[in-house]
Amino acid sequence: MGDSQYSFSLTTFSPSGKLVQIEHALTAVGSGQTSLGIKAANGVVIATEKKLPSILVDETSVQKIQCLTPNIGVVYSGMGPDFRVLVRKSRKQAEQYHRLYKEPIPVTQLVRETAAVMQEFTQSGGVRPFGVSLLVAGYDDNGPQLYQVDPSGSYFSWKASAMGKNVSNAKTFLEKRYTDDMELDDAVHTAILTLKEGFEGQISGKNIEIGIIGTDRKFRQAPALTLSPFSLKLYGGVMLMRKMTFWL
């Protein structure tokens, strides 16, 4: 990886034992748009703000939540271009697993391989770490799972997590509201309320994205239509839940 002139690592230890480039990468993540994920008893939901640089941007051309396999989805906070690279690599890894074993890749394995890629870029010559943290949501034989992967390549399984600009408020909110026996509908409702907490401006179906996976093991994205501004504002999510449950 990298030209021979750069066959030394750019990420090196500081005298105090820190890998400074990784810390800077985490800062880049921390200044990215807020995203979060919640694991319910019967599924997982991930959500993110979708703030576009101008009203001139065609929001249908932007998709921050991507699916890696039919039963695994991912969202990020941080640098969009870096995210695309990881999505591409992860999809290829999932497909290679499937070709070899004729089975869908388990969530933990895909997370592990993606994390390994991210770690490589903290040690290889001539490259910088990825400026994204990922939230991977999937449903396999081990049930619903939610993992967070950091630029360093370390990953953890979470019941609920948040990343990006509003991380501390969002996590506090989630800690208060999370229950182990939450249903998927409640989780979606909570996710939207958490996003709303730190949202600058008017929240609507056009400036957030939601991805959901339930017991049917099919990762789906909420179409903007079901998140009408009317439902989000006036009914604080109750009407929204009714609209969402019909297609869950």
Next chain:
Amino acid sequence: MSRGSGGGYDRHITIFSPEGRLFQVEYAFKAVKAAGITSIGVRGKDSVCVVTQKKDKLLDQTSVTHLFPITKFLGLLATGMTADARTLVQQARNEAAEFRFRYGYEMPVDVLSKWIADKSQVYTQHAYMRPLGVVAMVLGIDEEKGPQLYKCDPAGHFYGHKATSAGSKEQEAINFLEKKMKNDPAFTYEETVQTAISALQSVLQEDFKATEIEVGVVKADNPVFRVMSTEEIDEHLTAISERD
């Protein structure tokens, strides 16, 4: 305590600064602005139009261009460093031709834009290549989605746009276009072209002659990418001045 500035190299190659920024990428954006040219793109109901300035009057105008056909159906307007733009165009032409050969159908606008953006991302992550100092606007008619205008920047971002701008007066132009496109108008071909040209005129505060601007268009009824002739540009300029 660790040294704050990453050994001072964070300004020379694309590694993170302490605030989590990539200075080389930010400098690449500045290089685009430093070229002193502003470009504008507008997407209408069934057409897309891009406009850019031709700066130097003493240059042989037929040899200067920022508007490149990538395939018969895809156009690219490059704003920024011309030499970097030529590399990008060469690679894009190659990629689009290979796509057509491999898959048997024309490369769509968004696929080409994604390819350009992914290549730009590689330059932001690998130290041995600097980011290109070019913002590329790609236009074409998509078989399924209709007219498309995409903008790709040195950071590796790419978005579809209803209207956009790049170059030295980018922000002023975007403000102007936001006002015009606020209620999601569906411009006809003439309105699309005239909005693009009048936006450029308003932002640069000068009235152009037909030889001072370059205009490229694609229309749904004839999806070939076309650079407008001076006569046609003249017609549109006259229409604009009469309208005002």
